[in-house]
Amino acid sequence: MASSDVEKWYQAAVDVAKEAGVIIRDGFYKAKKVEMKGNPRDLVTETDKAVEDMVMATLHKTFPDHKFIGEESVAAGAKCELTDAPTWIIDPVDGTMNFVHSFPYTCISIGLWVDKEARVAVVFNPILDQLYTAKKGEGAYLNGQPIKVSGQKELSKSLVMTELWCRPDEKKMKIAYSNAMKVISQSHGPRCMGSAALNMCQVAQGGADGYYEIGLHAWDVAAGKLIVEEAGGVVTDITGAPIDIMNRRLLCVSSPELGKALTDILEIYEEERD
Ligand code: IPD
Ligand code: CA
Ligand code: CA
Ligand code: CA
Incomplete structure (x- = not known):
């Protein structure tokens, strides 16, 4: 190139x-x-x-x-x-x-x-x-x-972003809320700000330590992924596997250790691909 x-x-x-x-x-x-x-x-x-x-x-x-x-x-x-x-x-x-x-x-x-x-x-x-x-x-x-990520490794000291919404599928909502409860009780707290791309940038600049969401689309994460990675962060599927931006699941974190702590507790579900 x-x-x-x-x-x-x-x-x-x-x-x-x-x-x-x-x-x-x-x-x-x-x-x-x-x-x-x-x-x-x-x-x-x-x-x-x-x-x-x-x-x-x-x-x-x-x-x-x-x-x-x-x-x-x-x-x-x-x-x-x-x-x-x-x-x-x-x-x-x-x-x-x-x-x-x-x-x-x-x-x-x-x-x-x-x-x-x-x-x-x-x-x-x-x-x-x-x-x-x-x-x-x-x-x-x-x-x-x-800019660079915070480098935080411990969930108990992390500020973790996610989004909580009301969607027609109650089963998925329950999983999202139960995931949030686990994160809230084990971290410094959650932040739900309403923009996936800016949430990722917040992790990139060290203002938050992690962000996860199920239900995102390629356009939500296509730019944020590079910004987080170039700031020293890690972007994966919510399972910890390599991300497929068409698969609608995202985890971005300030360190692999924090990623592992989150993948250990987050329950997943499938979303229909675009
Ligand atoms: C939405 C926002 C929101 C996230 C949704 C996205 P839009 O994008 O990023 O924070 O929770 O999943 O669809 O619709 O405002 O472009
Ligand atoms: Ca969007
Ligand atoms: Ca949009
Ligand atoms: Ca939209």
Whole structure:
């Protein structure tokens, strides 16, 4: 891979994320046009759609041979398929529920994968002006400053992020809540903030020690995975096995030891693949 290619991908990702940031910031304090997708808590706004359309059109113009996976395009029927071809994986607004409520923990997430590996990652929260970036093998950064994970090894001293939601499948909800109870009773406590990509960035910058969730999609984790790994963290399936970003299960931690402590107590279930 020529380093000039990587630079071009990286610059394009940062530029388009900043452009997306203008659209997100613009819509943030206004009344939103909200539609329901799957259920009353699965929402999409005109901003989600406008950002995804703009990001895809802009990147397609520069990289006409590249492929794309984007949350709202998949919702509209596009294929969600990761091949060896360069593929931009885009979550136009991660933390849509936060965006709807003007809770300032929301971002755009863009990851470029080549040969099924993340090469370039950008997560941008335009409300708090936090730009997280990574290139494979070159470290992770927040607004240009290097970041690293806490390195915490002990669950009893860890702050662990997860998300708790109300979903139609009660059996799965019970497992998620019972997992959370185990983590709460054995750690410093939980944090549920409403954006998978920013949760991963929080682990990357050492503000939290771990994050796990079942039910995520490729676009939730495609950028965060590289940012956490480049910050010295570990990203796996929730079982501790290598992650398959299509498999909808994530564990990201500040150390292998903390990963083991969590996989030992977390119960798993399967989610349908996209
Ligand atoms: C969601 C957020 C949320 C997580 C959900 C995701 P969206 O993404 O990341 O924190 O719990 O699993 O679907 O819908 O806001 O892009
Ligand atoms: Ca969504
Ligand atoms: Ca998301
Ligand atoms: Ca989204």
